[in-house]
Amino acid sequence: MCLILGPTGVGKTLLVKRLQELSSRDGKGHLGDPPPTRPTVGTNLTDIVVQRKITIRELGGCMGPIWSSYYGNCHSLLFMMDASNPTQLSASCVQLLGLLSAEQLAEASVLILFNKIDLPCYMTIEEMQSLIRLPDIIACAKQNITTAEISALRGTGLSEVLRWLQDTHRTHS
Ligand SMILES: Nc1nc2c(ncn2[C@@H]2O[C@H](COP(=O)(O)OP(=O)(O)OP(=O)(O)O)[C@@H](O)[C@H]2O)c(=O)[nH]1
Ligand SMILES: [Mg+2]
Numbered sequence: 633m634c635l636i637l638g639p640t641g642v643g644k645t646l647l648v649k650r651l652q653e654l655s656s657r658d659g660k661g662h663l664g665d666p667p668p669t670r671p672t673v674g675t676n677l678t679d680i681v682v683q684r685k686i687t688i689r690e691l692g693g694c695m696g697p698i699w700s701s702y703y704g705n706c707h708s709l710l711f712m713m714d715a716s717n718p719t720q721l722s723a724s725c726v727q728l729l730g731l732l733s734a735e736q737l738a739e740a741s742v743l744i745l746f747n748k749i750d751l752p753c754y755m756t757i758e759e760m761q762s763l764i765r766l767p768d769i770i771a772c773a774k775q776n777i778t779t780a781e782i783s784a785l786r787g788t789g790l791s792e793v794l795r796w797l798q799d800t801h802r803t804h805s
Pocket of ligand 2: 645646669670671690
């Protein structure tokens with residue numbers, strides 16, 4: 633099981649739809665127009681197949697208070713932040729620190745996604761890293777943490793996300 637978490641509106645649902653679209657075409661070809669999304673009230677389960685079947689569970693940002701009921705059985709965690717939204721950065725960082733210190737997620741592999749890099753005023757990965765002191769966070773965390781800049785809208789960086797999922801889930805679905 634892979635969990636995808638992050639504040640509301642960062643693009644989790646769109647990413648999962650894009651990953652499903654890409655994996656069903658072996659990562660080849662152009663993505664179509666972005667499908668519409670609505671805020672996720674509750675949880676969405678999506679299966680994608682990259683060599684083996686991986687189940688991705690999205691929890692809506694508004695479900696934050698009960699995210700922890702879903703930590704069990706989580707092999708990997710995608711944590712998404714909106715690189716175009718500086719006002720949300722500190723709240724996202726607090727959420728991330730909470731996740732990294734959760735006992736049940738201590739063994740999970742973590743991929744931090746900086747989404748929406750297609751927008752003109754996005755913060756670069758270097759800016760985001762220094763604003764939230766990510767090197768310190770990574771050094772103190774028990775988990776194996778990777779970062780990526782993506783655009784779920786345009787498809788930028790999504791093949792790297794699929795590759796990470798494939799590598800991370802080599803032995804677990
Ligand atoms: N410009 C831009 N917009 C994006 C991108 N990814 C998502 N969006 C838009 O952001 C809005 C919210 O996307 P969702 O995928 O519904 O966000 P979510 O994280 O699932 O939100 P909750 O379910 O409420 O937690 C939608 O209008 C998306 O089209 C991106 O990479 N670039
Ligand atoms: Mg959603």
